[in-house]
Amino acid sequence: xxxxEQSRFRLCWDTIILxxxxxxxVLIPYQLAFVHKTSAVSNGLLFAISLMFLADIGxxxxxTFRRAGSEIRDPTEIRKHYLKGHFAIDLLxxxxxxxxxxxxxxxxxxxxxxxxxxxxxxxxxxxxxFVILRRWESLSWTHPGYLRVFKYLGVILIFTHCIACLWxxxxxxxxxxxxxxxxxxxxxxxxxxxxxxRSLYWTITTMTTVGYGDISPGRTVEYLLxxxxxxxxxxxxxxxxxxxxxxxxxxxxxxxxxxxxxESVETYLRARRVPHHLSTQVHDYFEYLxxxxxxxxxxxxxxxxxxxxxxxxxLHLARDxxxxxxxxxxxxxxxxxxxxxxxxxxxxxxxxxxxxxxxVGRSIVFVIRGEVEIxxxxxxxxxxxxxxxxxFGYLSLALKERRSGSVRARDYCETLVLEQDSYEALxxxxxxxxxxxxxVSAERSExxxxxxLAGVVL
Amino acid sequence: MEITVxxxxxxxxVMLNGKLDTNTTPAAEGEINALLDAGASKLLINFEQLxxxxxxxxxxxxxxxxxxxxxxxDLKVCALNEMATEVxxxxxxxxxxxxxxxxxxxxxxx
Numbered sequence: 106x107x108x109x110e111q112s113r114f115r116l117c118w119d120t121i122i123l124x125x126x127x128x129x130x131v132l133i134p135y136q137l138a139f140v141h142k143t144s145a146v147s148n149g150l151l152f153a154i155s156l157m158f159l160a161d162i163g164x165x166x167x168x169t170f171r172r173a174g175s176e177i178r179d180p181t182e183i184r185k186h187y188l189k190g191h192f193a194i195d196l197l198x199x200x201x202x203x204x205x206x207x208x209x210x211x212x213x214x215x216x217x218x219x220x221x222x223x224x225x226x227x228x229x230x231x232x233x234x235f236v237i238l239r240r241w242e243s244l245s246w247t248h249p250g251y252l253r254v255f256k257y258l259g260v261i262l263i264f265t266h267c268i269a270c271l272w273x274x275x276x277x278x279x280x281x282x283x284x285x286x287x288x289x290x291x292x293x294x295x296x297x298x299x300x301x302x303r304s305l306y307w308t309i310t311t312m313t314t315v316g317y318g319d320i321s322p323g324r325t326v327e328y329l330l331x332x333x334x335x336x337x338x339x340x341x342x343x344x345x346x347x348x349x350x351x352x353x354x355x356x357x358x359x360x361x362x363x364x365x366x367x368e369s370v371e372t373y374l375r376a377r378r379v380p381h382h383l384s385t386q387v388h389d390y391f392e393y394l395x396x397x398x399x400x401x402x403x404x405x406x407x408x409x410x411x412x413x414x415x416x417x418x419x420l421h422l423a424r425d426x427x428x429x430x431x432x433x434x435x436x437x438x439x440x441x442x443x444x445x446x447x448x449x450x451x452x453x454x455x456x457x458x459x460x461x462x463x464x465v466g467r468s469i470v471f472v473i474r475g476e477v478e479i480x481x482x483x484x485x486x487x488x489x490x491x492x493x494x495x496x497f498g499y500l501s502l503a504l505k506e507r508r509s510g511s512v513r514a515r516d517y518c519e520t521l522v523l524e525q526d527s528y529e530a531l532x533x534x535x536x537x538x539x540x541x542x543x544x545v546s547a548e549r550s551e552x553x554x555x556x557x558l559a560g561v562v563l
Numbered sequence: 564m565e566i567t568v569x570x571x572x573x574x575x576x577v578m579l580n581g582k583l584d585t586n587t588t589p590a591a592e593g594e595i596n597a598l599l600d601a602g603a604s605k606l607l608i609n610f611e612q613l614x615x616x617x618x619x620x621x622x623x624x625x626x627x628x629x630x631x632x633x634x635x636x637d638l639k640v641c642a643l644n645e646m647a648t649e650v651x652x653x654x655x656x657x658x659x660x661x662x663x664x665x666x667x668x669x670x671x672x673x
Contacts, residue, residue, distance in 0.1 A: 503650050506618055539653055546655030553655045554625050562618040 107178055108168045111244055115168060119237045122161050125154050126230040126237075130263045133228070137221040138270035138277065138304075139297035148207060151224065158199035158230065162192070171243055191232060198229035217278075228267070234259060250356045254349050261345045265312065268334055269305040275330055284323040312338030359399065367391045390454040393517050397452070412446075419445050426521065429493045430471055431548065435541035443535060447527035453514040460512040460563060466501025467525045475518035481510045481561060488561050489552060490515070497563040499542070502528065510561035565612075566594050571670055574605040574637075580612035583620030592623050599627075604636040607669050611642035621656065628660055637661075641669040 108115050129151075136147060165187050169178045177183065203220040206212070212219050238256050242249045276285040281293040286307070292300050307320040311334055322328045367388065374384040407415045420427075423445055427433045433441055448471070453459055459470055459477055472495050479488040479497075488510065491497065501508045502525055523531075531538045546553065556563070564587035565580040575598050583591060598606065606627070610616070624640065631638045641663040643651060651657045663669035 499653055500618060500621075500650070503646075503653065504618055509618075539649060543652045543655075543657070546653055547658045548655075550655030550658045554659055557618065557622050557654075558625050558629065560622065 134270035138274040269308040273304040448521035469498040476515040582615040584617040588619040
């Protein structure tokens with residue numbers, strides 16, 4: 106039996122284990138510092154959680170892992186990898202030692218149940234927290250940036266919680282001396298929640314260097330602990346907050362970079378005194394590109410991929426194009442793949458010309474999104490409108506004639522352009538390409554003949 | 564551009580020789596329209612000797628097809644060369660015009 110590390114089951118299981126790891130790291134220090142004793146209910150609950158983690162250890166022996174980008178599925182390799190990796194820590198963190206001591210009569214150490222001391226080992230479950238997050242970072246649908254923010258927040262919250270528990274436990278171990286901070290704050294007889302809130306409050310004001318001073322150390326050990334927390338806590342806090350701020354900033358990096366690009370273009374246009382309506386068009390065009398494509402230049406991004414992988418991605422990205430453009434319905438899979446690889450995307454803003462009267466046609470243009478109109482005579486006579494699935498450019502390309510009409514975008518238009526070289530290569534390599542074009546043309550012969558009768562060659 | 568017309572039964576066979584482009588199309592159009600004006604209702608345009616057809620030539624054929632359809636006439640074209648066949652079919656005009664491989668095929672289909 107093998108469990109794929111990216112399977113839905115493993116994902117659900119990891120989510121539960123992650124939540125239980127955080128819960129353990131909250132409950133166990135709290136119980137030690139503020140409740141001080143065990144109970145049948147808490148023992149039962151924590152034992153059930155331990156069983157889940159023991160089951161997780163068993164599952165880890167059958168879960169695939171990634172090495173150098175490949176998923177290792179060999180059972181022997183999986184076992185070796187886990188045994189050499191986190192097995193020892195997982196076993197130490199989850200072995201039900203506490204239950205054994207509890208069955209042996211639960212002796213007391215420094216005023217605490219030894220079961221509680223032993224349970225501190227479960228803080229090592231935080232290792233699972235990191236392992237699971239690292240696994241999730243390799244999932245394609247997760248955003249590594251958000252996961253890292255979550256990791257930072259998890260670390261700072263658990264650390265703060267543990268320090269708050271330690272801060273209170275130091276006073277409790279010595280039986281709340283008169284000069285301890287607990288007695289000075291008057292909470293030695295308060296309920297555990299109030300005690301915890303005060304302790305957490307002091308921890309956070311110290312770690313964030315706010316330090317109101319209303320709660321302060323009273324004994325040497327508390328001063329020492331305070332110094333330690335100030336040094337460690339403030340450093341960790343600064344590190345985590347800095348990391349989160351940097352990550353949040355990076356999450357916007359693509360947009361910021363795109364904005365800079367737009368601003369540099371706009372600065373250039375202003376410097377060259379380009380009319381306001383034109384620079385507005387440029388701005389709107391970039392905004393549209395961002396909304397539709399997040400400003401990414403897809404052909405450029407995919408350039409470094411091997412052909413087969415690039416084709417897989419293009420097929421996925423073009424799945425709605427395959428439905429919109431009737432031509433693809435008449436293509437065999439090899440021709441469809443070749444055609445998709447040859448087509449170049451182009452986007453036009455409203456009013457932009459896709460083709461102009463008088464120019465030599467060297468491409469066939471397929472409209473994917475939006476509408477275009479065919480115009481002649483100072484662009485005042487409209488001969489027709491084309492929409493998604495329509496194409497133009499074949500006649501002037503085949504007859505090697507200048508276009509006698511222009512094509513203008515009515516709204517934002519997305520097109521795929523087949524250049525002359527690609528058209529000729531496809532026609533030569535795939536004779537069925539012309540058959541596919543014929544099949545599509547037969548469906549729109551009326552419009553084509555009306556255009557030609559009106560003297561419009563595109 | 565040389566145009567010859569002969570009768571094959573009740574069909575007027577128009578042989579086009581040379582190039583049917585912007586310069587030569589008006590003359591061909593005038594001659595063929597004259598045949599229709601004279602009452603011809605069955606027309607076969609033979610492209611066997613035609614070396615090139617431009618968009619204006621295509622437009623002439625479409626205009627003829629439209630005119631003859633209007634009065635119930637019969638327009639056929641035959642012996643298109645490879646380039647013209649491709650342009651006809653890929654442009655979608657193959658479904659508007661009756662295209663035949665040879666003159667014999669076109670006449671046999673009468």
